[in-house]
Each structure stands twice: as structure tokens, then as C-alpha cells.
Amino acid sequence: MARVKLTDVKKVYDNNVVAVHDFNLDIADKEFIVFVGPSGCGKSTTLRMVAGLEEISSGTVEIDGVVVNDLQPKDRDISMVFQNYALYPHLTVFENIAFPLRLQKVPQEEVFKKVTEVSEILGITEYLNRKPRALSGGQRQRVAIGRAMVRNPKVFLMDEPLSNLDAKLRNQMRAEIILLRKRIDTTFIYVTHDQTEAMTLGDRIVIMKDGYIQQVGTPDEVFDQPKNLFVAEFIGAPKMNTFRTNLIKENGEYYVTPFGSKLLVDGLKGEELKKRKIEPQEVILGVRPEHMVLGKDADNDIDAKILVNEMMGSELHLHVVTNDNTELIVRVPTVDLSHEERAKLTSGNEFHITFKGNVMNFFDVESEENLLN
Template sequence: MSEVVIKNMKKIYDGGVTAVHDVNLEIKDKEFIVLVGPSGCGKSTTLRMVAGLEEISGGELYIDGKLCNDVEPKDRDIAMVFQSYALYPHMTVYDNMAFALKLKKVPKDEIDKKVREAAEILGITQYLERKPKALSGGQRQRVAIGRAMVRDPKVFLMDEPLSNLDAKLRNQMRAEIIKLRQRINTTFMYVTHDQTEAMTLGDRIVIMKDGFVNQIGTPEEVFDKPVNLFVAGFIGMPVMNFFDGCKLLKEGDTYYAQIRNAKFKLDDFQQRALKQNGQQPCDIVAGIRPQHISVGEGELEATIEVNEMLGSEVNLHARSDKDEVVMVIPTVDLKTDVSMGAKVKFTTQPKLIQLFDKATGNNLIWYDKASAEANAPVCAKY
């Protein structure tokens, strides 16, 4: 069983700088967890604390039920793939992969077997006698993965492994990692700043910013149920449209969202949730994803400034009063004129509108206040 439990883990550097505040996370056996966030959010630091490369300033780390705060990296039964691959330049590929096993004094033929097996899976058998500098970026990365695989670790840690590759190679390797995951069935902890990687690779995603965990959830959850403004703006391409200065109205027992000159009656689920929270009318920031906008009719109006025809869909950059609105419309649904300069009407379905409290940035529906106060992992409420 290789589960990883992180309780209240924090990292404080000498000089008082807190890089990571209170991370709470339970990674189930064989789960693929992705830590994602902008630069400096603490995701790499968290990973390195799990690896044992950084001291844990506070909290506890359990790997497979064992408290590992003061355990050396080599005794934690983890393997790591570095962003720069960190292959040993003076050793051949074979020796790179065999190094850890040699240190453990594993018999030679067993080492040979394991190394060749891993090389076979990764398709690098023909490079075994080469040195790292004779390999391309993609090949080096496979060697780095192979070096980690050979150790049969309980937890596989990967620190932005695709960041050093060009765009095309990145897509290719992403698919390879998914295939790899199916072959080596173990727990993965993966760090990246690219939300696309996070969404495609992860079973669950941990979104971090400025050392705080903002949300933990499956890709669908973080897409559909973002708990705050940051998560909503971070996940999803193109970025969600935010409308500042909107209001949540309550007439009688019914809630309405006032977005500019349009008044939306929220749907049943939203009504129930807001009522359960005892939500009072307030100022909100409304969020609508570009993919959730339909053009042609509606109370909102905008003028198209840029029109990007992408084949199956069209990206529209429009201006509505002071707001910039991005819309992604499938070409088949296009009935109105969306050329540059055209004026269009647009709207959306109420259930697709995200409501964020203007003061705190938290999502009125999905943000779970109670569990946040109890310091539990931050998930969407429902």
C-alpha cells in the first residue's frame, strides 16, 4: 500500500519567509495527483519535502503509514524525475539506471534484468551504452524516468518533467506518461505549472497559490466547481470571463444574478445551495466560461474586435461596454454575423454562471466555509 498522507505541512525558511502554509492532502494508493499553480506557489517545495530534499518545518508526512519527517530520502522508497533530468553525465545510460541498485548491492544479473526491462518499456534499449550528452531531450527524459522506474518505488515524484521540451514533444510525452502510468501501477505525485497537463494527467488536482492550497479535486470538479476566483481563472483555456460589479439579488425567496443589464434567475440547485447558506444579497463577481456563451440572442450586447477562425470553432474577442469578453463558439452553431466590428447579442444559461463574493473571492456555492475553518483539505462543497 503506498498512500501518502500530508498533514498541516509547512515550510518556513530561515529569515521567516513561509513558502508553504498548511498543506493537507491524502493521496490514495496508486493515485495520480498533480500539484499545479503559478511560479512560486510552493508546489515544487511541497514535492521536495515529500522527497526529503527539503526539511519539513511543521506538520507530518506519512508514506505508507510510516512517519517520514526525519527519514532520509534514500530510505523513503521514493523515486524522482527532475525538471533538468539530472542524469549523471559521466555514466552510460545503463549505469545511470543501475546506479541505485548497485548502491543497494543488488546482484548483478538482477540489476541487468530490471534495467533491460525498463529500457524495453521506454523504448531506449538501443541507447543503453551511450552517455547522456549523446541523447536528445526526449530520450534523456525517458532515461530519467527509467532510472526512477527501476527502483520499484512506492511513490513516483515528478518535478515539471515536461517543461524543458518544445511544444510538440511535450504533447507527445504527455501521451507517453499516460501510457506509462497504466504500465507501472503506483502512486504518482506530479508538479507542473501547465494547467493542460494537470487536467489531462491527474486523477485529482491540487491547485496552489502563494503557498496555500486553493482547491483539491478531480479535473471535472475544479473545472465545473471552482471554489474561488483564482481557481476559476487558472483552470480552463481560454480563461473564464469575469464581470465585476455585479449583484446577487433576492426577491422574496428567489435569488437573481444581475450582470450588467441582464437579470438571470438562478436555477434550482443554485437556489437550494444559496438558501442553505443563508446567503444575503451582496456584491459579486460573475464568471462565465467562454465555452458557455451562446450568441444570437440575449440581453447582453458586445462588439466583436478580433475573430479567430480555428476550424471547428471560432474564438471571438469582444468588447461589451468596459468588459472584454472572450467567446468560444462551435462553428456549427453559428447563425449570426460574427465578423470584426459586428454587434452581437449574447447570453448564457444561469446554471453555468459562477458567483464569487466580491470581498473574499470565494465561490458562493462551491466554497465550503466550515471545512476550511476545520483545516480539512479544500474540496468543492457538493
């Protein structure tokens, strides 16, 4: 059991930098929570306060109902994995993993059993006699994870554990962490600046900016119903297209009028606008690149000219420009395209794009909050 609860947690550093403001979060037992946000937004500081490595300026951190603010890190029953592995170079892989057990004076037989068990889970049994310098980055990170695992912590904390790995290894380790999580059934708090990691790993994601939580939700929720423009643009790659336009109402129907066109807000979004009697107004409209489709539409469409066509393999990223010089990205799956169609999607060519009401996101131009929050 490990429920972790943060209540009004705040961190003010000595230089009066407020790194974390009023952080409130209730993490369920065995939940995988991800803190994500740009560099400097307070992710590590928050994690370190849970770990006991950083003093909490105000508020409380509870683990299973016990306030741990004044408990030493070693008494909190947590393990932490860092970005830079922090392995002991003079110790073998076996002894690196065994280290926390040695500190606890665990009998040799049990140390052997535990280290064998975690190295099997992590697939590093053949390296147990090596020193860390004889391992690749991915293998070292596995050893660091192994060292955190041997103690069967109640809470597993990871601070950007994959950031030092190259892209291919990072994808592989990400999949391994998903498997690992299934095997060691415990509470995880995982910090990353990478939205892909957050989306693929998290049961829930906490999106942070400037020390404030912007939104807490499942990957689906933060993707489909971003609370504000920041979350909308941070989650999803390539990032959501956003531009100012007018939301108008005619004969009871809402329309948006970007780039001289007029698009009906149909579907659920149209229903919601009506139900909430949203005033016609200037808005920031957000549409994800994968939700813009090529071709003429019966209702209306937008003229666009291709600047760059990035071939990504399974999809094309078309960087296009509209008649008022707004740049948009349109994501096109290559599987649907004939050779002729593909040949036309080259720099300088003009074509049409359109999108449906249910993929539109509307943000207030001042507050940047989602109008349908």
C-alpha cells in the first residue's frame, strides 16, 4: 500500500525563488503518475520533496496517511532513480544493486536471492560481474533501476531516467518501464520533460508550468480536453495548430471563420457551445495536425500552400501557409495516398484543407482557458 498525498505544497528556495506553488495531488496506491513540463517548471523540486531530499517550505506530504515532512529519506520507504544513474564505479553490477541491502545488513543469502531476482527481471544477469564502465548507457540505467528495486520500496521515484539515452534506446527503455511497472506492483512518480513519455507511461499526467499545476488527467483527458492553451500546445506532436479567428453564430449554428473561410462547428463541440450559450467572440482556435484533412469539402475549406513536406515514413508532415501567412502543420498518413497524390504534395503546390467541428478547441484570447472547461 502506498497512497501519496500532497496538500498545498510549496517550495521557496533561499534565493526567494518560488519553485512550486500550492501543489495539490492525491496519488492512488499503485498508480503511475507522471510530472511533465518544460525545464525549470518545478518537477524535480516536487519529486525531491516527496523523497525527503528537499525541505518542504509549507504544506504536507503524506504517505499512507502519515505526514512525512520531517522524516529522513531513508525512513520514507521510497527509492529514487536519477537521470545520471549515480552508480559506484569501483563496485561490480552485483554490488551496485546489492548496495542498499548491504547498508541494511541483509544476510548474504537473501542479498543473493534479491539481486538475482531483480537482474532477471531487468535482463542483466550476464553483466553482474562487470564494472559499470563496461556497460552501455541503457545497461547502466537498468542497474540503477535494479538498485532502486531491491528494497521493494512503497514508492518508486524516477527523475528523467531516460534523458541521457539516445532516441532508439529511450524508446526501448520506455517499453521496458511499462513492463517493469506491471511486474513490480507499486506506486510510481515519474518526472520527464518529454510529452511522449508522459502520454505512454502515465495513468495520470500532471502538467506543470512555472511551478503551477496546469492540469491533472489521464492521457486521453489532457489530449482531448486540454484545460488551457499551454496544455493544448504542450501535449501532442507535432504540436496543435493555434490561430486567432472569430466564432460566430448564424441561424442557431456556430461557425468559425479562419483565413477567409467559414466552417461549421458541428458534432459534440457545436452541441456544447449551444448548451452553454457561449457568446460569439474572437477566439484562439486549436486544431491538431492529424485532424486537418486534405481535399475539398462540401461546406467549406481553407486554401493552403505547401512550404515543406517532411517525409516521416508512415506519415507526411506538411508545413503549409494560408492566404494570410499563418503557418500550419498537417499530418497525412502515407498509407492512404496514391503515388499521384503524393507527387502533388510538394513545396509550392496549392491545395485545400478542412476540419470538422468535433476536433476544434476554443480558447479565450485573454485568459487562454478552454471555453468549454
